[in-house]
Amino acid sequence: MGETDINMIIVWLVMYFICSYAMGKIGKKFAIGTMALYFIPVYNLVLTCRCAGVSPWWVLGLFVPVINIAVIVYIYGSLAERLGKNFWLNGIGSLILCIPLFIMAWDGSRPVKQLEQPGLPQEGTAGA
Numbered sequence: 001m002g003e004t005d006i007n008m009i010i011v012w013l014v015m016y017f018i019c020s021y022a023m024g025k026i027g028k029k030f031a032i033g034t035m036a037l038y039f040i041p042v043y044n045l046v047l048t049c050r051c052a053g054v055s056p057w058w059v060l061g062l063f064v065p066v067i068n069i070a071v072i073v074y075i076y077g078s079l080a081e082r083l084g085k086n087f088w089l090n091g092i093g094s095l096i097l098c099i100p101l102f103i104m105a106w107d108g109s110r111p112v113k114q115l116e117q118p119g120l121p122q123e124g125t126a127g128a
Contacts, residue, residue, distance in 0.1 A: 017039070019098060019101065020038045020039045020044055021035075021038070021105075022098075022101050022102050022104075022105035022106075023038045023044050023047070023048050023101070023105070024037075024038035024039075024044075025105040025106065026048070026051055026079065026083075026101075026104055026105050027047055027048070027051055029051075029083070029109070029110060029111060030050075030051040030082075030111055032047055032050050032051050033047040033050075042059065045059045045062065045075075046059055048075065048079065049075060051079055051082070052075050052076070052078040052079035052082060053078060053082055054074065054075060054078050058071055058074065058075055069095065072091075072094055072095060073091035073092055073094065073095065074091065076090055076091050076094035076100060076101065077090055077091025077092075077094075078091075079104065080100060080104060082111055082112065083104055083109040083110070083111060083112065084109055084110075084112040085100075085104070085109065090103075090104070
């Protein structure tokens with residue numbers, strides 16, 4: 001391995017840790033998982049899907065070429081929508097160096113959309 005290869009590995013690892021930390025900060029906003037869990041490869045994407053309110057099965061779409069682009073837009077767009085931000089702007093923007101991920105992690109936004117939980121009475125319905 002040459003010096004260039006080692007430098008690329010170091011850059012990749014630094015980027016991975018920064019993105020994992022950002023996902024962990026978003027997870028903290030939703031109270032899903034611990035920061036340490038967001039550093040586990042692939043499982044951090046499952047946790048991000050839970051934050052976004054989409055099925056964790058969407059992670060499998062990330063491993064299919066071309067389909068993965070639409071899946072990234074959907075997952076990060078849904079995540080943005082749950083934080084009160086524009087679905088399309090943040091979904092498509094996530095394809096460009098994950099900039100919306102960092103914005104969502106470090107801004108003051110909080111979850112605005114609550115997920116429906118089975119078995120619990122929903123707002124506007126009478127309790128039994």
